[in-house]
Amino acid sequence: MERPVTEADLTFECVPDTDQSFENALAKARDGDRLTVDDAVELLTTGTDIDGIDRRRKEQVLEAADRRRAEIVGEEVTFVANLNNNVTTACNVGCLFCNFKDSAHTFEADYEGEMTGFTKTPAESREIVADAVDRGIYEVTSVSGLHPAFVLDEEHREILEGHPNPKEVNYIPADRYETDPGTYVEQMAAMSVDGVHVHSMTPEEGYHARRGTDLTYEEVYSRLQDAGLDTVPGTAAEILVDEVRDVICPGKIGTDEWLEAMEAAASVGLGLTATIMYGHVENEAHRAVHLQRIRELQDRVDGAITEFVPLSFIHQNTPLFEHDVVSGGASTDEDELMIAVSRLFLDNVDHVQSSWVKYGDEQGLKMLNCGADDFMGTILSEEITKRAGGTYGEFRSFEEYVDLITSIGRTPVERSTDYDRRRAIDPDDPPFGPELGPNADGTPLLTREERSERAVLADD
Numbered sequence: 403m404e405r406p407v408t409e410a411d412l413t414f415e416c417v418p419d420t421d422q423s424f425e426n427a428l429a430k431a432r433d434g435d436r437l438t439v440d441d442a443v444e445l446l447t448t449g450t451d452i453d454g455i456d457r458r459r460k461e462q463v464l465e466a467a468d469r470r471r472a473e474i475v476g477e478e479v480t481f482v483a484n485l486n487n488n489v490t491t492a493c494n495v496g497c498l499f500c501n502f503k504d505s506a507h508t509f510e511a512d513y514e515g516e517m518t519g520f521t522k523t524p525a526e527s528r529e530i531v532a533d534a535v536d537r538g539i540y541e542v543t544s545v546s547g548l549h550p551a552f553v554l555d556e557e558h559r560e561i562l563e564g565h566p567n568p569k570e571v572n573y574i575p576a577d578r579y580e581t582d583p584g585t586y587v588e589q590m591a592a593m594s595v596d597g598v599h600v601h602s603m604t605p606e607e608g609y610h611a612r613r614g615t616d617l618t619y620e621e622v623y624s625r626l627q628d629a630g631l632d633t634v635p636g637t638a639a640e641i642l643v644d645e646v647r648d649v650i651c652p653g654k655i656g657t658d659e660w661l662e663a664m665e666a667a668a669s670v671g672l673g674l675t676a677t678i679m680y681g682h683v684e685n686e687a688h689r690a691v692h693l694q695r696i697r698e699l700q701d702r703v704d705g706a707i708t709e710f711v712p713l714s715f716i717h718q719n720t721p722l723f724e725h726d727v728v729s730g731g732a733s734t735d736e737d738e739l740m741i742a743v744s745r746l747f748l749d750n751v752d753h754v755q756s757s758w759v760k761y762g763d764e765q766g767l768k769m770l771n772c773g774a775d776d777f778m779g780t781i782l783s784e785e786i787t788k789r790a791g792g793t794y795g796e797f798r799s800f801e802e803y804v805d806l807i808t809s810i811g812r813t814p815v816e817r818s819t820d821y822d823r824r825r826a827i828d829p830d831d832p833p834f835g836p837e838l839g840p841n842a843d844g845t846p847l848l849t850r851e852e853r854s855e856r857a858v859l860a861d862d
């Protein structure tokens with residue numbers, strides 16, 4: 403049997419080695435010059451002339467990014483009232499960084515073992531979204547596993563039914579499964595309740611919705627848009643360098659196809675976001691090349707990308723960690739530099755997000771002083787807690803948002819997904835958004851104390 407790849411085996415062509423100096427790169431960043439990949443590598447490493455991170459240099463990079471943030475977007479910190487409604491955890495793609503999916507065969511009707519994942523029918527999705535809309539959310543984000551029965555629409559289903567070897571294109575008919583996810587078009591239409599903004603269909607899902615056909619990405623995104631899709635999350639990007647993708651997600655589409663799908667979505671008029679998932683096998687040169695590919699994409703799509711979201715790899719419970727391909731995730735220094743250099747490098751993307759889900763509250767707030775200006779959303783999330791055995795959603799209330807953002811002297815601003823609508827919140831004038839809070843009076847579903855109690859119970 404072949405020995406699995408380990409950290410020591412990894413050698414890459416793209417390495418953090420430059421002719422630039424840290425001082426020059428910093429001077430360019432301070433002057434607002436467009437940075438090169440070499441500049442970004444110098445800033446991300448705090449200089450390739452030294453080993454490890456130099457804390458004094460790091461502070462200089464963070465300061466430059468914080469100043470740039472203030473110049474571009476001022477003192478506002480935005481957030482959105484949103485719901486996560488993921489349709490299914492069934493997926494056979496086998497990405498080595500993923501702890502979300504469940505092997506698709508465990509969802510089959512005749513599977514006899516324990517099934518821990520979930521699949522929702524379009525009717526179930528609609529009910530969940532309708533309930534959240536009643537509570538005041540106005541965005542639903544939906545990113546799902548690539549369920550083998552999930553198809554774009556009935557036409558796509560017919561093509562796959564007629565395929566000589568459906569398994570070759572990752573298709574298994576819906577009647578083999580306990581629950582039928584319906585089609586992507588049906589799910590988009592179901593979630594599109596009362597004008598709620600539907601943020602869904604990553605490039606990888608876009609690929610799944612055209613697998614085994616000659617359909618173009620334009621055609622796929624156009625049909626989804628007609629069904630209710632509003633914007634496309636630029637996740638599944640991970641690191642947009644194929645030598646890294648070959649290690650962490652060999653079953654996924656390559657860099658060029660990811661970019662092609664994003665361009666197609668923009669070309670039919672859909673807004674985009676963009677991400678990077680860093681802190682696994684990649685090095686600083688890969689991170690810099692990724693930033694360059696996003697900046698070039700943003701130039702090509704004429705500014706359709708509203709925000710950039712750095713996502714620090716969470717290594718626990720992932721095959722990459724369990725098979726010793728990585729020994730951990732990014733350090734806090736690396737996290738801060740990633741946010742800062744994203745702000746400095748992406749001179750054509752206005753907003754950089756600090757993810758409190760990934761960084762936690764304290765560090766999440768610190769990131770708002772390293773170049774970030776957006777603090778995610780309320781994320782009412784039914785399934786996460788259901789999977790953990792709970793009965794309440796997880797979320798962050800408006801009240802907590804206002805507390806946290808004002809604690810660092812910034813202005814809390816509620817925004818729409820596309821940042822077009824904003825409402826600055828006066829911290830001296832509660833309630834802060836009763837019509838948008840998870841409960842009718844704007845209070846959380848669970849108080850902080852209740853959440854702590856639940857955490858203790860869960861630990862037990």
Ligand code: SF4
Nearest residue numbers: 493495496497500503
């Ligand atoms: S495609 Fe998505 S859900 Fe499936 S294994 Fe990869 S990251 Fe996980």
